[in-house]
Amino acid sequence: RVSFLLLDRLGRAEAQDVVRQAAVRAAGSDTSFRDALLDDGRAGFEPEELDAALDPVRYLGSAAPLVDRALAHYESSRESAEVDA
Numbered sequence: 423r424v425s426f427l428l429l430d431r432l433g434r435a436e437a438q439d440v441v442r443q444a445a446v447r448a449a450g451s452d453t454s455f456r457d458a459l460l461d462d463g464r465a466g467f468e469p470e471e472l473d474a475a476l477d478p479v480r481y482l483g484s485a486a487p488l489v490d491r492a493l494a495h496y497e498s499s500r501e502s503a504e505v506d507a
Contacts, residue, residue, distance in 0.1 A: 423476070424441055424459065424472070424475050424476070425437050425438055425441050425465055428465060429459070430440070431466060432465075440462050440465050443458075444458035444459045444465075445458075454474055455476075456472060456473070459472055464505065472487075491496060
């Protein structure tokens with residue numbers, strides 16, 4: 423999500439570089455990914471904007487309906503197989 427937000431500001435290559443470097447900095451220190459992004463002047467994120475971008479509900483919001491649909495399809499296939507048997 424962060425890469426997509428940065429895409430319009432920085433272009434694809436630089437947006438990916440910002441995200442990659444923030445991830446490397448966060449993995450190699452006590453700094454969080456969020457803080458590493460905020461510290462990178464190229465990103466230009468306001469804290470509230472970045473918090474919204476990193477909120478899993480915003481990018482996993484459609485996961486529950488997708489899982490429900492997959493389970494319904496599985497159940498339907500299973501019932502069809504039992505009838506055919």
